[in-house]
Amino acid sequence: MQLIKAEFKCSSEKISQVPKDDLRDIAFIGRSNVGKSSLINMLTGRKGLAKVSATPGKTRLINHFCINNAWYLVDLPGYGYARVSKSQRGEFSKIILDYVLKCEKIHFLFVLVDSRLEPQAIDLKFIEMLGENGVPFGIIFTKTDKLSATQRRKSVERYSAKLAEQWEELPPMFCSSSEKGLGREEILSFIESCL
Numbered sequence: 588m589q590l591i592k593a594e595f596k597c598s599s600e601k602i603s604q605v606p607k608d609d610l611r612d613i614a615f616i617g618r619s620n621v622g623k624s625s626l627i628n629m630l631t632g633r634k635g636l637a638k639v640s641a642t643p644g645k646t647r648l649i650n651h652f653c654i655n656n657a658w659y660l661v662d663l664p665g666y667g668y669a670r671v672s673k674s675q676r677g678e679f680s681k682i683i684l685d686y687v688l689k690c691e692k693i694h695f696l697f698v699l700v701d702s703r704l705e706p707q708a709i710d711l712k713f714i715e716m717l718g719e720n721g722v723p724f725g726i727i728f729t730k731t732d733k734l735s736a737t738q739r740r741k742s743v744e745r746y747s748a749k750l751a752e753q754w755e756e757l758p759p760m761f762c763s764s765s766e767k768g769l770g771r772e773e774i775l776s777f778i779e780s781c782l
Contacts, residue, residue: 588779592655593631598648601682602690606651612659612692613778615727616683617699618709619665622729625765626699627652627662630774637662649686658782659692667709688720695723695781697774702728702742702762706749718754725759727774732764 599605605612615623624637636652650662666683687696696717700710717724726746731739739762750757759777763770 588775590631590654590775592653593633593636593660594653595636596651596653596659598650600648602649602685605649605686605690605692606659610653610658610692611694611782612651612661612690613781614661614663614686614693614696615699616663616687616696616713617665617729618667618701618707621665621699621701622765623662623665623699626727626729626763627660629763629765629768630771631660647682649682658694658778661693663687666713667707687717687722693722695725695778697725697727699727699729700746702731702739703733706746711749714750714758715753725761725777727761727763727770729763729765731762731769732767 596606597604615627617623627637628634631652631654637650647664649664652660652662654660663686664680664683666680687693698710698714698717700707714724714726728739728742728746731742734742743760743762747757747760761770761774761777763774
């Protein structure tokens with residue numbers, strides 16, 4: 588897939604504010620500081636499209652970027668750092684849950700996980716919730732340039748084994764590195780086939 592045009596469309600505080608058109612949303616989510624904005628910039632080939640920050644929890648809104656006037660790439664707030672009160676349903680804020688579970692525009696969701704870490708309980712909990720609600724998703728392992736090829740393979744195997752404890756069919760999985768541009772073609776080809 589050729590990305591000819593990528594432009595910021597809008598930021599939304601609630602799902603009633605997301606664009607009301609027929610373009611489909613391909614969304615990206617993960618724990619705070621997993622490398623979401625860097626990945627979005629790498630995929631679009633636009634360095635400053637999504638704001639990158641060293642401070643976890645910087646993205647607080649749903650950010651829509653229009654790609655080729657044909658679909659939206661959506662940057663969702665990170666979870667698990669800026670913990671909200673129990674009344675806001677634990678680690679996943681209302682804005683995330685409303686978008687993921689109620690927004691009809693969402694076509695596919697990529698969950699980003701740090702390839703260097705053991706499977707994290709919060710990610711597994713989020714993935715389980717997606718499964719329970721029938722949300723189509725895939726997993727992108729970030730920061731894989733920090734690992735050797737063997738470590739990278741072991742990381743994916745470890746995650747697959749953990750998911751296989753509960754899942755009959757595993758979601759699509761991709762390895763990426765924003766630094767090296769790794770995984771860009773595979774992820775964009777997958778998005779193209781999704782659309």
